[in-house]
């Protein structure tokens with residue numbers, strides 16, 4: 318939409334119309350009481366390149382259509398996308414998934430213990446990082462390929478599909494071999510080359526929102542994966558940076574219904590990284606489910622006090638079944654069944 322100044326002449330309005338028509342967009346001139354607005358229906362990128370802001374009589378150019386295309390529910394994709402992982406359906410409004418496991422794979426024994434506990438408690442999938450993005454380069458960065466092999470063993474025993482972070486394109490093949498869902502971490506949400514790699518691998522992707530990213534940016538990041546022909550994308554709200562420091566991050570619960578409204582992709586919420594402490598994890602998870610989330614991803618540890626990474630926010634294995642039951646009850650009220658096989 319091009320808004321003309323109140324002083325714009327008829328000739329200036331015509332000049333804008335003519336320039337718009339060179340791109341093939343459909344032009345509608347709407348004279349108002351004070352100003353004239355000119356609607357341009359069609360390719361927004363082509364219009365953006367015309368430099369209309371610099372023309373005489375133009376007050377401002379206001380984009381009306383959304384910047385995200387493939388992730389949008391606005392253009393042609395009105396039906397919700399259902400991501401299917403080894404028989405577990407995520408999205409669509411009648412199912413709910415619970416992804417649980419350690420922040421990071423530390424040892425075989427720790428991972429197997431946690432995997433067995435979350436499976437017994439009714440989890441849909443197992444999470445666990447083998448490659449960890451750490452704020453400090455001196456912190457534990459994960460067991461790497463050895464960690465992925467442990468996760469594969471846990472899947473073989475429990476039957477739970479594995480969600481693990483793709484941190485670096487050089488490990489794409491080994492991640493493809495061992496993980497059922499590729500997580501793109503918050504810090505990599507805008508690593509566009511990595512998003513394209515994840516899109517090309519063709520596996521379901523769990524795309525986390527960047528620490529300081531807007532929802533528009535999250536959906537445009539999703540477009541990078543979708544444009545590679547990979548439709549199996551789940552969005553994840555995991556808390557954002559705000560002035561509030563009482564919680565580790567501020568869980569943006571408004572993001573859940575907003576994303577459900579503007580996108581066809583399933584929305585998962587990570588209460589663990591947002592909370593930073595375990596006593597907030599259940600209430601945040603319940604709130605997320607009530608707000609319409611299609612699933613929860615939560616951290617669990619058999620010895621949270623000894624955990625190498627994110628211990629304070631990890632739920633203890635012995636409390637997991639009760640946690641899952643509480644979350645399941647809210648999901649039931651929202652008309653959703655826990656997805657598991």
Ligand code: PEP
Pocket residue numbers: 420446450501502503504525555587590
């Ligand atoms: C994680 O899930 O372990 C993780 C590092 O999350 P985020 O990228 O959201 O910080």
Ligand code: MN
Pocket residue numbers: 420421590616626627
């Ligand atoms: Mn973590």
